[in-house]
Amino acid sequence: MMEKIFERVESYRDFSVEVLSKLIEIKALSPENGGDGEYEKAEYVESLLENLKVRRYDAKDDRVSSGVRPNIVAELEGEEKRRLWIVTHLDVVPEGDISLWESDPFKAVYKDGKVYGRGSEDNGQSLVGSIIAAKALIDLEITPKLTLSLAFVSDEETGSRYGIQHLINLGVFRKDDLILVPDAGFPKGDKIEIxxxxxxxxxxxVLGKQGHASRPDLCKNANRKAMQLLVELDKELHKKFSKRNDLFNPPYSTFEPTKREKNVDNINTIPGRDVSYIDCRILPEYKNEEVIEFVKEFVEKRKEDFEVFVDVVQDESSPPTKEDSEIVQRLMRAIKVARNIDAKLCGIGGNTCAAFFRKAGFETAVWSTTDGKAHEPNEYAKIDNLIEDAKVFALLPVL
Ligand SMILES: [Zn+2]
Known part of the structure; x- marks a missing residue:
């Protein structure tokens, strides 16, 4: 039966190129990115799901002309009520600097086994892969063991409030569901993100006192104070939060001073105000609270006669999915059977839809095979990757 499934998936190669190309040409940008949402793209996707039980969970959003951000759920009933989900997103990011593109980002180009265009890899490849996986089972009249559920969601690139968070809040998912988010990956398809x-x-x-650069005796230089604080804080953070975890690359927490706001316009003024930012990516062994507490105590002790404020701009965390969870074990088996690959587990420093699932208590795996071209100019998807991943998707509810 496995061989039959693989052969059938292979036979959808041309169909996949055609669908992926069409998807690229229906621009689906969120209003934050100057677009009109995902409605038209969702209508096209829905037209491909005729033999599945389809439901819509659109979220109201007056900023787009359709008035909603579409979310589609499509189901192929299995022997068991328990569901295996493949969750992909409809929206894409803007093209970025257009001069870096060799072709029109919203006109698909198929060349050397790759489809080029914005959204081809992120997340078109897996979206089409999930559709042909279901199609193979339907065309072969195979009833999978688990119910196969596909979700196509909006708003992944701009916060997921109208997408996956909306579905989670509506109670669409059940605690015994198995969830795969194929929205990040590695070129060999040998790593599962948990x-x-x-x-x-x-x-x-940092607030000090502005004045003439020739009279520092009358001023308080916020720039110097901030630099001193940041350099020392940087050292102390790395020392204090120094645990290692080899699941991740790099295998430690990172604390990077990044943005600094502009201060004075001229060289001969001592700035009285300095605003800097630190991007922290913290191992799940620590709570963000501990880091915030540590930073606040640190500046309190060293601020002297300056005023120093610590504000939290972003604070996200989610528990890891267990290595022995059913979704991870099932995925490892499917990758082995379909591709003869022994997949390793890993963690990442970025954020996907999986974080929302994990925070809500769902065991979730992230996996796909990609060259990592998401958000880049000349983004492409390899059709071989699409097909090989679709074989794994099709096996998942069957095994
Ligand atoms: Zn994505």
Whole structure:
């Protein structure tokens, strides 16, 4: 039966190129990115799901002309009520600097086994892969063991409030569901992501006293104070939060001073205000709270006669999915059977839809095979990857 499934999936190669190309040409940008949402794209996707039980969970959003951000759920009933989900997103990011593209980002180009265009890899490849996986089972009249559920959601690139968070809040998912989010991957398809570092963005504001650069005796230089604080804080953070976890690359928490706001316009003025930011990616062994507490105590002790404020700009964390969870074990088996690959587990420093699932208590795996071209100019998807991943998707509810 496995061989039959693989052969059938292979036979959809041309169909996949055609569908993926069409998807690229229906621009689906969120209103935050200057677009009109995902409605038209969702209508097209829905037209491909004729033999599945389809439901819509659109979220109201007056900023787009359709008035809603579409979310589609499509089901192929299995022997068991328990569901295996494959969750992909409809929206894409803007093209970025257009001069870096060799073709029109919203006109698909098929060349050397790759489809080029914005959204081809992120998340078109897996979206089409999930459709042909279901199609193979339907065309072969195979009833999978688990019910196969596909979700096509909006708003992944701009916060997921109208997408996956909306579905989770509506209670669409059940605790015994198995969830795969194929929205990040590695070129060989040999890594399953089961954990994401906590994200913490801090804003540090130092207030001193502005004045003429020739009279520092009358001023308080916020720039110097901020630099001293940041350099020392950087050292202390790394020392204090020094645990290692080899699931991640790099295998430790990172604390990077990044943005600094502009201060004075001229060289001969001592700035009285300095605003800097630190991007922290923290191992799940620590709570963000501990880091915030540590930073606040640190500046309190060293601020002297300056005023220093610590603000939290972003604070996200989710528990890792267990290595022995059913979704991870099932996925490892399917990858082995379909591809003869022994997949390893890993964690990443970024954030996907999986974080929302994990936070809500759902065991979730992230896996796909990609060259990592998401958000880049000349983004492409390899059709071989699409097909090989679809074989794994099709096996998942069957095994
Ligand atoms: Zn994505």
């Amino acid at each position: 954990a994401e570092k906590n994200i913490l963005w801090l804003k540090i504001t």
